[in-house]
Amino acid sequence: MAEFAPARGAGHALTMVDRSLRLSARNVDAVLVSLVLPVMLMLVFVYFFGGAIDTGASHGDYVTYVAPGVLILCAGYGASMTAVSVTRDMAEGVIDRFRSLDVGGTAVLTGHVVASTVRNLAATAAVLAVALAIGFRPTADPARWLAALGVLLAYVVALAWLAAVVGLLAHSAEAAGGFTFFILFLPYPSSAFVPIDTMPGWLHGFAEHQPVTPVIESMRALLLDRPVGDALWPALAWSAGLTALALPLCALAFRRRTA
Amino acid sequence: MRGTTAVEAEGLRKSYGSVEVLRGIDLSVPRGGVFALLGPNGAGKTTTVRILATLAQADAGRAVVAGADVRRERSLVRRRISLTGQYASVDEMLTGAENLRLTARLAGHPRRAARRRADELLERFALGGAAGRRVATYSGGMRRRLDIAACLVGTPEVVFLDEPSTGLDPRSRQTLWDVVRELASGGVTVLLTTQYLEEADQLAGRLAVVDGGRVVAEGGPAELKARVGGRRLHLALRDADAYTRLVSALGPRAVHRDPEHRTVELATDGGAAHVRALLDEVDPTRGEVTRFEVRGATLDDVFLTLTGTPPTAPAHAAGSHREEPVRG
Numbered sequence A: 001m002a003e004f005a006p007a008r009g010a011g012h013a014l015t016m017v018d019r020s021l022r023l024s025a026r027n028v029d030a031v032l033v034s035l036v037l038p039v040m041l042m043l044v045f046v047y048f049f050g051g052a053i054d055t056g057a058s059h060g061d062y063v064t065y066v067a068p069g070v071l072i073l074c075a076g077y078g079a080s081m082t083a084v085s086v087t088r089d090m091a092e093g094v095i096d097r098f099r100s101l102d103v104g105g106t107a108v109l110t111g112h113v114v115a116s117t118v119r120n121l122a123a124t125a126a127v128l129a130v131a132l133a134i135g136f137r138p139t140a141d142p143a144r145w146l147a148a149l150g151v152l153l154a155y156v157v158a159l160a161w162l163a164a165v166v167g168l169l170a171h172s173a174e175a176a177g178g179f180t181f182f183i184l185f186l187p188y189p190s191s192a193f194v195p196i197d198t199m200p201g202w203l204h205g206f207a208e209h210q211p212v213t214p215v216i217e218s219m220r221a222l223l224l225d226r227p228v229g230d231a232l233w234p235a236l237a238w239s240a241g242l243t244a245l246a247l248p249l250c251a252l253a254f255r256r257r258t259a
Numbered sequence B: 001m002r003g004t005t006a007v008e009a010e011g012l013r014k015s016y017g018s019v020e021v022l023r024g025i026d027l028s029v030p031r032g033g034v035f036a037l038l039g040p041n042g043a044g045k046t047t048t049v050r051i052l053a054t055l056a057q058a059d060a061g062r063a064v065v066a067g068a069d070v071r072r073e074r075s076l077v078r079r080r081i082s083l084t085g086q087y088a089s090v091d092e093m094l095t096g097a098e099n100l101r102l103t104a105r106l107a108g109h110p111r112r113a114a115r116r117r118a119d120e121l122l123e124r125f126a127l128g129g130a131a132g133r134r135v136a137t138y139s140g141g142m143r144r145r146l147d148i149a150a151c152l153v154g155t156p157e158v159v160f161l162d163e164p165s166t167g168l169d170p171r172s173r174q175t176l177w178d179v180v181r182e183l184a185s186g187g188v189t190v191l192l193t194t195q196y197l198e199e200a201d202q203l204a205g206r207l208a209v210v211d212g213g214r215v216v217a218e219g220g221p222a223e224l225k226a227r228v229g230g231r232r233l234h235l236a237l238r239d240a241d242a243y244t245r246l247v248s249a250l251g252p253r254a255v256h257r258d259p260e261h262r263t264v265e266l267a268t269d270g271g272a273a274h275v276r277a278l279l280d281e282v283d284p285t286r287g288e289v290t291r292f293e294v295r296g297a298t299l300d301d302v303f304l305t306l307t308g309t310p311p312t313a314p315a316h317a318a319g320s321h322r323e324e325p326v327r328g
């Protein structure tokens, strides 16, 4: 029993990742739902509104403009699913079993966050496949592709930890689902679907400085082989900052919830 | 080793809001063997177990479990105990086998050993055939068995089982009892709560009766039975009139009453002289008592005597009478 504590914690986290992945695989319907909506939105944007939206010549087709935004939207759906599953775990007896086995909150939540990230990567692949099929034509080389995915991944992980905090604070799945609203709303007042300069002036300040815009602008620039400019660092700083904020909040909320 | 007591609790108190649930629980559970916590619904058994298993914190009092303090050495306690709570704590969407393997790995087994341990336990609890099915498709008793099995994947020093046999059929209960006895004979301390007095009688070397958040009696089954009087004279009355008359004449001397079957019990030493005298006293006309029987006191008697007035049928119950204790 004289185990090295960090090794024990890491073992627990790995086992919890395994559990959360298995649970996700059993819940494919939910994953599909979280996928179908963004894809439908993409189709609506591209085919219904796309003709009316002028994003400027440099962006090419509207689908090329909007695809990164749809990926961000997907990340939002994924995160709200994560919040709900954390809430469920905390409400059910299973958390007592984990606690009585001395499994810490970090391990339990790491399981959720990793599974959330994996679900999101699958969703991203599916959305990209549809986007490519309807005319998305990024021009990036593999290195820039990876960089774009990296930027997205950092954002997805940050959202997942935030979702975990929300899941711990909420006492019902419905309450946790309310998180959806905020996270899903965030891409609209950003450059995700239309350029910011087409929005009313009072919105510019928020739209330019909220996290979604730099993430999207970085992805666009990377995928379309344009200079990344000054969007990349804010994007990474937002993701890192939100994660750094969420981690201690998670620990705190878990301790309060299980006190 | 860590002394001779597995669980030592002193003055545990706990309130939820303004409701005082535990009012100073003292317990001393010897190492090895089975200790049963008995008490009516709402007595505070689950709350006590959760505090001892570090899942809840007492407002006052202290407890040492498996040599570690539940408040200051929580992690240490957790590594030395295992718990099956009153309510299911398995993943519905995973299969029985997955649940046990997962738990075994969390308990520190490497992957292969975890698989082996899970298979053993599935066989043991007659879940081999359902091992590959999702728990969501299990019956209530199967779930309960899985829950108990999950508690046994590791090598705990103290095992807490909160109403382990609730919902089990007689055969499963027998398996549970065998497992509990094996654990105890292997030196593990088992602390269980139960509503089944027979279970406590069969398994427990010692028991505590909890009522209203306090321990109202503690001791061995024989000791407790002796405390409520050695034997009972069990009388069956001819009709409802005779029953009513006798009950009102005896008052609190009737240690047990059953209006439905028109039976009454009185304390006796079981000697012929005392029984004859009692019969003459309660039935001077020799027409009202149709049958009699001398019985040993059961844990039922202990339970009913210690946790309130003897139960009567609702029609006869006094207004202040509270929830009727569940009988095994």
Ligand SMILES: Nc1ncnc2c1ncn2[C@@H]1O[C@H](COP(=O)(O)OP(=O)(O)OP(=O)(O)O)[C@@H](O)[C@H]1O
Pocket (backbone or CB within 6 Å): B016, B019, B021, B039, B040, B041, B042, B043, B044, B045, B046, B047, B048, B086
């Ligand atoms: N989380 C809680 N919030 C409020 N009250 C609670 C809570 N947990 C328990 N109680 C109350 O504490 C009292 C004791 O509950 P407990 O579950 O410990 O009883 P028990 O002896 O296990 O009963 P049972 O035989 O029904 O399982 C009950 O009156 C219950 O309503």
Ligand SMILES: [Mg+2]
Pocket (backbone or CB within 6 Å): B045, B046, B047, B086, B162
């Ligand atoms: Mg209980």
